[in-house]
Amino acid sequence: MSDELRKEKRTGKTLDERFARRPRTYRRLQEIADQMDTAIANGATADEAEAMAIEQIQKLGAEMLTDWAQAKQEQALEQAQTEHPQSLKHI
Numbered sequence: 001m002s003d004e005l006r007k008e009k010r011t012g013k014t015l016d017e018r019f020a021r022r023p024r025t026y027r028r029l030q031e032i033a034d035q036m037d038t039a040i041a042n043g044a045t046a047d048e049a050e051a052m053a054i055e056q057i058q059k060l061g062a063e064m065l066t067d068w069a070q071a072k073q074e075q076a077l078e079q080a081q082t083e084h085p086q087s088l089k090h091i
Contacts, residue, residue, distance in 0.1 A: 025064055032056045 019026035035056065039049050080087055 022064075022067075024067065025060070028060050028063065032060065 016026075019029070032053065036049060036053060039052055044052070
């Protein structure tokens with residue numbers, strides 16, 4: 001784990017509060033929990049349930065990074081447009 005993650009301050013917020021700004025991520029976490037419940041109810045082995053959870057969490061991580069990258073790109077574009085208004089004609 002990176003030092004940056006270890007040094008992050010705890011916010012004291014619940015997961016519901018933290019994910020209120022990330023409804024897509026929150027929905028995906030709910031879907032993953034539902035899939036786990038369904039798999040267990042259908043008799044999945046621990047290994048099968050674990051494999052499914054790992055796959056879904058990896059997909060969630062990719063989705064979160066995509067969202068982050070898109071937000072950063074939008075911020076950079078807005079900053080460039082503010083700093084260089086003449087650049088609008090090149091977009």
